[in-house]
Amino acid sequence: MGRVLGLAIWIITLGSVWMFVSKHWWFPESISEHGGAVDRQFTITIIVCGIAFAAAQIGLGWVVWKYRDSSAATRATYSHGNNRLEVVWTVVTAVIFISLAIMGQRVWASLHLHAAPAGSYTVEVVAQQFSWNFHYHGKDNVFGRTDPNLIDDSALNYVGLDDTDPNAKDDSVVSTLVVPVNRPVELILKSKDVTHSFFVPQLRFKQDLVPGMAIPVHFTVNKVGKYELACAELCGMNHYKMKSYMLVLPENEFSELINLSQEKFQARKDELLAKYQLPQY
């Protein structure tokens, strides 16, 4: 029984490690400036995890193989432990784990502990059950006034834009996120009803949109294309199809688009959405 169990543990270990090493199921390609750092940090972490996992499992398999009850005559070793080993082991794991913890803050700090860099392009994101609204400020670089009392889904005023505000004249509200490539983007995340979460796998970025809060986040995308945008926080019955796209455009296409008025913006955005293809999976 000991040998079988030891073998079984080793085979399971091998299979689990293979699943990661084979990279058959892996991150989608990274399209953000910070994505590479996230992937590297993950690689370091998963190697540490993999070594610890394999060492523990192989050790476990080995002791159950080796110390199975084979001879009736002998007894087990009488020992209550070894304090020196215990201390060494504790210090080693503490050093490794705390180093990992500190390394694991770098990308986070670069994005969340700093304000958006100057020259960022700002978009307001307003999530609702079960769709996304993206509010563009237009040529004047100022968002028009919004008020929850003015929200009227049936009149297509999804974000409660105040039409009497002069700043609102050139604003556009669309259902696809369009951002420029290689230019910092700042999103102001809001929700109309319940908590949602903004998730684009390729972006290596996720952030909840919480009603009552306006959460500013920023990142820079470095690859043109069309990517799926998913809701990652349970928001009700149709959570699984609260889907939109993030369209990353070259600077010229982007600046042309954002200077259009609402209707033309909408039409041009739909053209571009059809022009770009999703990545191959």
Next chain:
Amino acid sequence: MATVTSTKTAAKPVVGSGWPKPPGKNGSNGNGQGRRFGGRRRFSKETYRITVWILLAAIVMMFAALASSYIILSANPEWQPVRMPGAFMFSTGLILVSSATMTAARRRLQRGQSRKYRGWLLLTLMLGVAFLACQLKGLKQLVGAGVFFSGNPHSSFYYLFAGTHGIHLLGGLTALAYLASRSGKVLIGEASEKRLAATDVVALYWHFMDGLWVCLFLLLWFWK
């Protein structure tokens, strides 16, 4: 490690032959198998104290959760502060006095003055009831001022704090009433010790309820 001293005699069989007799004072109660669990229980003051302290730890955690909620929500821009009703000030005075009378009752009992003990205990009980009545009056004043349970959190917290504290205080009142109902009897020996211990822990609970209310009161009043 493991320096082993071997021994001369073989192990006494343990399984199945009953337990080795414990030595000393407890003795047997006549069934020949060592001391039974049965028979008279020697009373332990520790059990009372440990239990009440553990209970208080749980209560502290619950009110800490509610008070942190209060503090977090008070930072919300939508927070609308509400004026402290006068009756709450008066009730806070009442419960502070009741703590003093409870201490007096305990002192009297320790000195064996059971009649005076009874008097102070009943006074504490009355002050407790008066406190609750006063709390209700305070909530009535809030309703009169158009401040209801529903609506903005600060108004809800008046009702929530007064209500949850009141429910816990009712437990204290029940315990006081129980002590008072037995305070007429003259007790000796273990029964008297027991009463002293019970009074101790009821006093502990009562002071705690007093302190708790003062904290909640100060929070409602000053942390707007």
Next chain:
Amino acid sequence: MAEAIHEEVHRHPAPTGFIRKYIFSIDHKVIGIQYILLALTAVVVGLVMSVLMRLNLSWPGTNWPIMGTLFPTGAPGGIMSPEFYLSLVTMHGTIMVFFVLTTAPQGGFGNYFLPIQIGADDMAFPFLNMMSFWVTFVGFVVLLFAIFAEGNATVGLWVSKLGESFAAGSGTVGPIGGWTGYAPLSALGKIAGPGQGAGVNLWIISIAIFCVGSLLGALNFITTLLNMRTRGMTLMRMPLTCWAWFTTAVLALLSFPVLLGGGILLLLDRVAGTSFFIPGGLYVSGSLVPLHNGGSPLLWQHLFWFFGHPEVYIAILPGMGATSHILSTFARKPIFGYRAMVFAIFAIGMLGFFVWGHHMFISGMSPYSAVAFSVLTLSIGVPSAIKTFNWLGTLWGAKIRFTTPMLFAIGFVSLFVAGGITGLVLGQTSLDFFFHDTYFVTAHFHLVMGVASIFGMFAATYFWFPKMFGRMMSESLGKFHFWVTFVGVYAIFVPFHAMGMVGMPRRYANFGEYEFLKNTHSLVLFVTWAAIITAAIQIVFYFNFFWSMFKGKKAGDNPWEATTLEWGIPSPPPHDNFAGIVPEVHRGPYEFAVPGAPKDFIMQTEPEGAAVAAH
């Protein structure tokens, strides 16, 4: 540490009537078995729900005629609706976490064996003990009402008479919101969609009742352990199981009040019009939400996870205790580093109160506090690593007897490592950008708090069954059960990591909407088949359990040749555990393979000098 000498009376004579003996019993042993039976009932419901979820994920849109008959609105025409799926998610989580992983390890085995292992005749407050079980039971009944109020029109009609916010009958099987019930989705009421009416109210009430039951239990456990240890049972001579139950009770005592407080606030938001979790200016289902303002959705998450993180330790610590105990017993070797084990279990428990924020990195909480939470979280890995190291140390140089409980205990160690290690990934803020709420998380917590805890409980069941019922469970059935389950759970949960790597979000009723999830289809199918087989094989366990209760081989007092107090008394134990005699403890709990001793184990009660002076 002063020795607490237990000189309690046995306060209650053995009951005679059926009701006092088996139903409203105040005997901790009967109450323990009641808790175990409650968990065995609840786990069937939870397990069936998980299989239904797998069916829906693997073959969406398939017609399951029986589902159509059972849930005409939730699965119209036999096709499960997304809201029906989400209600399964919610109830599966709630039932498993509260009514299985919290009841069986602590209320069940803790209740039965903590008093015996410390040499007490019962819990400190037997009546309170009975109350905690029945309060918990009422909580479970209310939870069943939450299922039927939404799923069954008749019950729904009846429940809806309770008040305006108790609108029911939306065709789900309870609320939609996950076991975490994030506000404001859970706070808004029926305007937020199907499954947000009576089901949520009853769900909150059920959990609040459960909190009260657990608090009463925790009070009892702590007092009993501190005050009722028998002669010679110093704290450092207690079996590690007792340390685990004690730590768990402390965690329960300090965390359940917070959930209770949060639950009350949530219920008030729903039924009394308060705004603790609802901010102003919300626009839900086509209209502005009137009257609410000033609340904070993040507040709910803080309150919930302040409880929720200790809760995962409440689920697993008793399993750790049982594993340590069983490993040492069948390794025929003292536990490696007893003191370190005690400190580690306490460190895990206490650190558990300072890491709740790692569930909330991306919730909108301050990113600075996220950094602090992250570092604290990874530091929990240190005591966990100490435990693993010591388990391996215990097996090193052992003489292992591969009984069924031992197999499950070894399985626990393997699964605990497999599940725990990914905490290093998820605890880092930068990696949570990607992994938060993906199947990577689902894999992590299912392995470590779900399956590992359950393995701890399987080990405990096979180990203590002879003591509880006086008969052995079948070893061959037990081993069959172990092998299929051990391989099965790895087959289910290791592929979850791969799905997480791709970015698959949790709580999706259907993966067909997204291109980036397309290449996971083979994994999804594989997991479903593994889940169906693993779930089905649990029938063997149930059969073994109930069959052995009546037909199993008779067990002696000490069939495993173990050392702790419960093995020195008859199986099953008499009403007052020690037949009226105060046991006296002379040594630590794991004296195996003592050189020079006549047998390879020395009971804790064996007098000094009779055998060997223990080290």
